[in-house]
Amino acid sequence: MIAHRKNLDGFAISLMLLLCLCWGLQQVAVKLAAPVLSAxxxxxxxxxLAGLLVLLLIFIKKIPFSLRDKHFWPGIIAGALFALEFLFISLGLKYTTASHMSVFLYTAPIFAVLGLHWLIPAERLQAAQWLGILSAFAGVAIAFSGAFSSSxxxxxxxxxxxxxGVVAAVLWAATTVTIRKSSLSEAEPTTTLFYQLTVGAVILLAFAMLRGEHFPAQWDTTSVLSxxxxxxxxxxxxxxxWFWLMRRYLVSRLSVFSFLTPLFGVAAGVILMHDPISxxxxxxxxxxxxxxxxxNFRRT
Structure with a gap:
């Protein structure tokens, strides 16, 4: 069991930069394929599909996994929160741009740090963090106000x-806190991810089918690649x-890089989707x- 979480090293920093770049492209990928396949x-x-890949990895690597252990109910809860997060993302992308979704979705670390502050002593906020929260919420208010110049x-x-997008951020933060506070914080990354993906797939596909959404009769290259x-x-x-990193490094230190994700997301939206920026x-x-x-800044 890994009890001690350490500060970031060069390897962790490099991985987080790569993850932020990939996550920044996520909303654009969904939006690009939406004309053929609903979000x-x-x-x-x-x-x-990713859940099947995780299950294959568990089988090949012979990673311990059981549906009867202590991780079952935390896994179900984390999976349901995960599904609701992406449900709101899919609904939100019908109304707003990929750039806007990227910024509002990645307010999640703010809500996560607030939750961790109240529940975990090691994650207590300092004065700079409270100032950051005020800055972030002021930014959300100003970003929202930009819409009032529209028709x-x-x-x-x-x-x-x-x-x-903001609701999805709160749900993402709730997922992070659930994982950090429950037995999932010490579970194998494959266990946590399997629960999230499997429960998420069931809920999201059921929702799509209840809305009368179907698989496309013809796929184009963009939707397949996406x-x-x-x-x-x-x-x-x-x-x-991400789950591997969460088991080995302090979550608050990892989250410091999350501010890059909306920047990558906005850049991708402007370049690939020609999103307007007021x-x-x-x-x-x-x-x-x-x-x-x-x-996410802390004195050393």
């Missing part, structure tokens, strides 16, 4: 989509790496990223 169907399908229809859609990227790179490799949204995004950086 909720994409996210459910990729979770199911009535665009305003409604953007506010709905952006709000769903699904492969989401399944292999995002849902399998990146999440497995001055207010840009200012809000800067405050959010700065707040996340302050929240």
């Amino acid at each position: 909720s169907m994409q996210l459910g399908l990729r979770s199911g 009535q229809a665009d305003l409604r859609d953007m506010l709905i989509g952006d709000s769903f 699904l492969l990227f989401q399944t292999i790179v995002i849902a399998f490799a990146s999440y497995l790496t 001055p207010r949204f840009a200012m809000g995004a800067i405050l959010v990223c700065g707040g996340i950086l302050l929240v």
Whole structure:
């Protein structure tokens, strides 16, 4: 059992930079394939396929795993929160841009650090973290206000989509706190990921089917490549790496790099999707990223 978590070394920093780049591309990948495959169907399908990859890895590596151990109920809860997070992402992307979703979704570390502050003594906040929280929430308010310069229809859609992004962030933070506080904090990364992906796939695919969404009769190259990227790179490799890092390093230190993800996400949205960026949204995004950086800064 790994009880002690350490500060970041060069290897962990390199992995986090790569993860942030991949996660920044995630919303764009979903949006690009949405005309052929609905967002909720994409996210459910990729979770199911990645879950099979995790199960294959468990079998090949002979990693200990049982549905009857102490990780079952925490795993179910984490999986349900994971599913709800991506459900709100899929719904939100119908109303707002990939750039907006990236910024609002990655306010999650703010909510996670707040939860960890109250529940885990080692994760207590310092003055700089509280200043960062104020900065991040001010940034969210300013970013939201940018929508008020839009037409009535665009305003409604953007506010709905952006709000769903914030809800998804809260659910992501709840997942992180659940994992950190429960027996999953010491579980094999494959165990945690298997529960999240499997439960997530069941809920997301059920939701998509209840809404009358179906698999496309014809696939195009973009949708196939997007699904492969989401399944292999995002849902399998990146999440497995993240849980591996969470077992070995302090979560608050890892989260310091999360402020890069929305920057990568906005850049990808502008370059690949031609997303418009208003001055207010840009200012809000800067405050959010700065707040996340302050929240995760700790004196050594």
